Amino acid sequence: MKPTKAFNLSYSKKNKLIVFLLLTLFLQSFTLFISTLKINVPKSIINYSLNLVLKSKNLNLNKVQYQFPNTIFINEGTYHHKKETIIFHDASFTINSLFNRLSIDKLTIDKVKFNNFEINDLNCYRKHNDIITNFHLSSGLCNFIVSGIVNEYDILDHFSKSSNQLLQSSLSGFIEKISNNIPINFNRLKPTILATILLKIGGQINFKQLRKDSTGNNINGLSGYGKFNDFNLNFAELNFKTESIKFPHYKGLPEIQDLKFSYLKNFIQYQSKLSDIIKIDIQKIISTSKFYGTIPNLSFNSFSNSGIRHCNLFSNSNSTKISNHIVIQNNKITEITGKNLIIPKFLNLKINAHNSEYNFANGDSFNINFFNKVDNSSPHVSYIKLKAINLSILESPSGDYNATGYINQDLSLNLNNIDCIMGDSRVHGTYSQDWNPYNYEFILNGDLMPTNINNWFGNWWSRIWHDFKFNKNNIPHGDFVISGNWKQNSENITVGIINGINFHYKGFFIDNTDVLLSVGNNTTSLDTYNLDHSSGRLSGAISIHENSEDDSKYLDYFLKGTLPLNDCKLAFGPTIESYLNDFNLSAVSINSNGNIPIIDNDYNATQTGGNFKIDLFTEQNGTWNDVKFTGFKGQISSDFNKTKLKFPSIGFSDGVLSFNLSINKPENLISVNFELIKANIMKVYTSFLNFQNANNLEIINANDFNFISEKGVIDFQLNASGYSSDFTGYKGTGKITAYDKELSKLQLLGFLSKGLSEIPIPFPTGTLNFNKIDGLFELENDKIQFDKIILSGLLSKIENRGTFNFINGELNIISKIQLIGNLPIPLIKQLAQFADPFSSLAEIKITGPWMNPEWKILIRQLE
Incomplete structure (x- = not known):
């Protein structure tokens, strides 16, 4: 064993492992x-x-x-x-x-x-x-x-x-x-x-x-x-x-509740291949738009076979019993059959129409039945028969309806035979309805109470008949064509003739008339050629026009014939009524035309401005503010900037009154020209008392007029102008001449003779009896000014100068008395001036309230 080699080998392997x-x-x-x-x-x-x-x-x-x-x-x-x-x-x-x-x-x-x-x-x-x-x-x-x-x-x-x-x-x-x-x-x-x-x-x-x-x-x-x-x-x-x-x-689609839907394509049943099957079940439909309320349950199923689609519609509720079959081929409806019973009194459906809320329908029953067409070449997809018992639509009077007609491929409806007994109306007619757009047309003939269908057509219809009152025993007979669009009120058109007997218009009783009615997009017209009443006959026309750009309205009219003034005071609107209420006159001949702005959109009341002309004539006796007149002839005219009243002949107090008045706008400057010729003083005086009583005034004491003779005569002229807002600012000139043997007893003039009689001067008998007044005067603001108004009698005369405030009755007059200076013989007149030292040396100053003035003798200095 070699340890060194083994170690080196081991180290070498470790080294390679580390490197790896x-x-x-x-x-x-x-x-x-x-x-x-x-x-x-x-x-x-x-x-x-x-x-x-x-x-x-x-x-x-x-x-x-x-x-x-x-x-x-x-x-x-x-x-x-x-x-x-x-x-x-x-x-x-x-x-x-x-x-x-x-x-x-x-x-x-x-x-x-x-x-x-x-x-x-x-x-x-x-x-x-x-x-x-x-x-x-x-x-x-x-x-x-x-x-x-x-x-x-x-x-x-x-x-x-x-x-x-x-x-x-x-x-x-x-x-x-x-x-x-x-x-x-x-x-x-x-x-x-x-x-x-x-x-x-x-x-x-x-x-x-x-x-x-x-x-x-x-x-x-x-x-x-x-x-x-x-x-x-x-x-x-x-x-x-x-x-x-x-x-x-x-907008307008309702809420659908509890909906079930199924669709199956390429369905094979009983060896028949159906391209599809559709089923829809709806338990409740809630509408919150124009129609709102609950629509009963609906079931719909449809299948297509060989390119022909079959649709079925069902409903079963306490208010509906519906079963219909519809056939569609090449995207067109070719057949509709079915029976439908609707019980309106159980419907929970209202409608917002003409800015008001109504029950859509009420009543006992409404049957709609669809029948197969007999002729295959007919363009109609189905025939329809309607029958309703005690049915009310939009809260109109209940009625019974029977109708027959047909439905076209576009589902437009034509009812060509309708009989209706509704409220006071007995009508026969036709009805057509399109759906795109929603155009409709009624053609009606029969005894029609126009107010029975006010809710159907809204304000434009009800405004026409608002002021009419018809007798239920004499329902107007009419022939009407009413057409329009349910969604566009501007497209409504009505044309018809109405014969009315024994009815009232704003209190005006009309015996008989034929009225041609026309209602268009922006115009409503009424024309008649034989409006008979107790005093005669009228003919005329009224057209109400509306400018869609600024919502302004004005009335065109023409009127000719005998106008029963007392009976028709309400017929011309509140403004004219306020003027006519001052009159008591049974009839007047009228010939008038013009156009007048309308200020009340609800009942078409007019304002006084406008462009019109009214010619008036009557020989009948009447009164104005309890002032009697015996006929008149005149004209009232206006051209928007100026209104004129020209009455050249008014029988007044056994004389003739001529009256001209002009009103300039917009400043309301009034010019008056007034002339009275040979009027009876007694009757003028009485008329003035009647006028002040009618208007709750007290200018003259009414206890002294019994002393006036019935043979006095007065001439009076006045030309003046001023603003209507301030009668005290009028200015003008006038003249007065009056003859009456009892003139000195008039309270208006008699303060002179009364005051003179109280002065401790022994006037000769008869010198203070006056029978004539004559002179010119000026009207300025609230005062009558005069330099020389002469009150004269058989022997004497009084020359007066000064002012009289006709608002508060204040006098400021200086009178020069000539006791025997009014003798018409020149020589005697000159001698009387020497024999009458009072007229040369003294004047009388009268001041204070004219009912009880103060007197003062002024001694003039000798020259």
Whole structure:
């Protein structure tokens, strides 16, 4: 034994082992280092590889890195296809081979964004020939947790295309299916659905919703399964059920509760091959839009045989007994048969219409029966027969209906024979209804109470008849055509003729009339040529126009004939009514036309402004503010900027009154021209007292008019102007001339003679009796000013100058008395001036309230 050699040999083996271990450690460390090292791939190599492998320029990759031995990392990638864009972040995949075909052993993607949904945490790996997949899919409607198994060879054999074609076909089909059917709404809580997919020689998907009790979900309680035999997502069988489905993105669609759905493709039964069978059962439909309430259960089934689809619709509840069969061929409905019984009083359905809430229907029964067509060449798919007992639609009066008609292939409805007894109406007519758009047309003939159908057509209809009151024993007879669109009120059109007997319009009793009614988009018109009433006949037309741009409305009108003024004061609106209430006149001849703005959208009240002309004439006696007149002739006109009243002849107090008034707008400057000729003073005085009593005024004491003679005459003129807001600011001129032997006893003028009689001066008998007043005056603000108004009698006269405040009755007058200076003989008149020292030396000053003035004698200085 050689110890040294043995030791050296042992040392040599240990040394080699250490070297081997160190080398192995180095290789492992190097491999570990290399495996963790990510090498950036140049952009040119990326583009070249994409063109070589995918032959596509639609894919763009940013920051691609390679990691030993076969893993590729992509920070971000974008793929464009048609209108869709796919963006993915933080992707990695392990390559198995790039020589024969693209084969990936493992794929992970953190996030993939499509145009309207998102995939998160995508993980795929190979197990033998299967690809195990799981990911999260988020859309606007719901969230999916997806896991599945896909057979690699099945996919490739199915497509038999290049890698690029495979990618484009798969993505485009998937994107189109998803994006077209799943709307986006991230503001709502979304249900989460757990889905398991198996794609191996065909495929199957099982799905079930999690958190089904979430009240904000659009879908609740979803579960089911589907089978398909290709990769275009075409199901061979699909079954699912839900507790509720809501459609927040589609306005007007109701909520569906307790839905069951089944679909089976290529079903063979009794040696008959059916291309598909569809079954839908719905226990409850809840509507919350225009119609709201609960719709009873519905069952629908359908199958297709030899290109002809058969559909059946059923409902069985306390309010419905429905059974219908529908045949569809070449995408057209060719046949409808069935029987339907609806019991409206058990329906729980309301409608929001015309800004109001109504019960949609009420009543005992409503039968709708569909019959086969007799002639195969007929364009109608079915004939229909309707019968309703005690039916009320939109809370209209209950009635009985009978109708027959037909349904066209587009489901448009024509009822060509309708008989209706509803409320006070007895009507025969026709009805047609389209569905796209929702156009309708009624043609009605009979005794129609227009207010019976107010709720059907809304405010535009009810406004027409708001002020009419009809006698139930004399229902208006009408011929109407009413057409429009249920969704577009602007398209409603009504044309018709109404014959009315013994009815009221705003208190105006009308014996008989024929009215042509026309209601269009922005215009409502009423025309009549024979409106008969107790005082005569009227003819006229009214048109109400609406400007859709600024919502303004105005009224065009024409009126001619005998107007019963006392009976029709309410017919022209509250503004004109306030003026007419001052009159008491049975009838007046009128010829008027114009257009007037409307300020009340509910009942079409008018304002005073406008462009109109009214010619008036009457020979009848009447009153205005209790002031009597005996006929008049005149005209009222307006051109928006100015309103004029011209009455050249008004019979007043046995004389003639001429009255002109002009109102300039917008400043409301009023000009008045007033002339009274040869009027009886007694009657003028009485009229003035009546006027102040009618208006609660007290200007003249009414106890002294019995002293006025009945033969006094007055002429009066006034020209003045001012603003309507301030009557004290009027300015103008006038003239007064009056004759009466008892003139001195008038309270308005008699303060002179009364005051003079109280002065301790012995006036000769008869010198203070006056029978005439004459003079000019000026009106300025609230005062009447005059320089020389002469009160004269047989012997004497009084010249007056001063002011009279007609608001407070204050006097400030200086009177010069000539006791015997009014003799008409020149010589005697001159001598009387010497014999009458009082008139030369003294004047009388009258001040204070005119009912009880103060008197003061002023001695004039001798010249």
